[in-house]
Amino acid sequence: MIGLFNDNFPPVLDGVALTVQNYAYWLHQKGHNVSVITPYAPGAGEVIKEASYPVYRFTSIPIPFRHPYRFGMPYFSPIFLQEWQNMKFDLVHAHCPFTTATLARSAAKSQHIPLVATFHSKYRQDFEHNVPSKDIVDMMVKRVVRFYEKADEVWIPQAAVEPTLREYGYKGAVTVVENGNDFSTPVEQIKVMRKQMREELGLEQDELMLLFVGQHIWEKNIGFILDSLALIRDLPFQLFMVGTGYAVHDIRTKIKQLGLAAKVTMLGNIHDRERLKRIDAAADLFLFPSLYDNAPLVVREAAAMHTPALMLQDSTAAEVIQPDKNGFLTPNDTQAYADRIRFLMQQPELLERVGQNASKTIARSWEDVMDEVILRYRDIKESYKIKHGK
Numbered sequence: 001m002i003g004l005f006n007d008n009f010p011p012v013l014d015g016v017a018l019t020v021q022n023y024a025y026w027l028h029q030k031g032h033n034v035s036v037i038t039p040y041a042p043g044a045g046e047v048i049k050e051a052s053y054p055v056y057r058f059t060s061i062p063i064p065f066r067h068p069y070r071f072g073m074p075y076f077s078p079i080f081l082q083e084w085q086n087m088k089f090d091l092v093h094a095h096c097p098f099t100t101a102t103l104a105r106s107a108a109k110s111q112h113i114p115l116v117a118t119f120h121s122k123y124r125q126d127f128e129h130n131v132p133s134k135d136i137v138d139m140m141v142k143r144v145v146r147f148y149e150k151a152d153e154v155w156i157p158q159a160a161v162e163p164t165l166r167e168y169g170y171k172g173a174v175t176v177v178e179n180g181n182d183f184s185t186p187v188e189q190i191k192v193m194r195k196q197m198r199e200e201l202g203l204e205q206d207e208l209m210l211l212f213v214g215q216h217i218w219e220k221n222i223g224f225i226l227d228s229l230a231l232i233r234d235l236p237f238q239l240f241m242v243g244t245g246y247a248v249h250d251i252r253t254k255i256k257q258l259g260l261a262a263k264v265t266m267l268g269n270i271h272d273r274e275r276l277k278r279i280d281a282a283a284d285l286f287l288f289p290s291l292y293d294n295a296p297l298v299v300r301e302a303a304a305m306h307t308p309a310l311m312l313q314d315s316t317a318a319e320v321i322q323p324d325k326n327g328f329l330t331p332n333d334t335q336a337y338a339d340r341i342r343f344l345m346q347q348p349e350l351l352e353r354v355g356q357n358a359s360k361t362i363a364r365s366w367e368d369v370m371d372e373v374i375l376r377y378r379d380i381k382e383s384y385k386i387k388h389g390k
Contacts, residue, residue, distance in 0.1 A: 039072030
């Protein structure tokens, strides 16, 4: 059995949770025995019922100021511990370096099996948001690095992520294994979805639909988006924001302060993937100036629906962008970002062409990615047996 470990999983929504969900789904679809180990979250019962593979959850408590994330406590979960004793794996894959990672490492050590670990996020920024002491943050980062050093293979979702891991102090080898997306849709169907959703959202024919999907936290550079839009609030556009997070209230306040209340709609979390797909299809331009993200799924999902992204030059997330070919880049400057949106409003043909190219060059399917993953898993298990004389 392949064990997938992460500290959050649907109904908690973010890119890593959706990555793990797609790993589990496609591994199961391709005939592999797979299970997910993750903390409990409210509403998890429905997710377990819908899954075609086992999802093992353990006790958790909310993390202060980090809604909807939770801190897992597996050793306070008698039922889970009983299940845990009976779980036998042939490979474990940790998608975060925290609570579930300790379980993955324990299983790898006690069962003499390989441990794969993917480095998804810029953890230092998360630590700095919650911990005022630089010394403690440094200690936490070192602990993260120690976990990756114990893995048999470390994966990153795109090459541009490697410098961050090196900056943290990791010196071992890394393997690039890309993320996929589950939004691929025929062109004619996208056109129908776009028309229907724009009508549902009440958009005028000449209004540019801008979209942001992601955690509503300041690290995502949402303040940058709003400050940029304030510079062009005289233009006919509407921004729709999908997601939730600790900064929701402050974001609403900033929207009002900037005079953008009539131009920004916060839709909250959208668990219905089909609805989110239609919203992606309706958008003209996906705004994602994040310096925090490594390889955001949301950019790939938008690309699959022919919606190009406007990102920042030299950001890790923008590695997949070929300027004016499959997306757009600007300097890290709100005026430049605003000017680019203003220009693109007058270039519908360019937006359409770049969106089509984005779907061809950025939006790789999860099924395709899983074929690569399965081969990697096989090679890792064989190498482990040879190395340990099994």
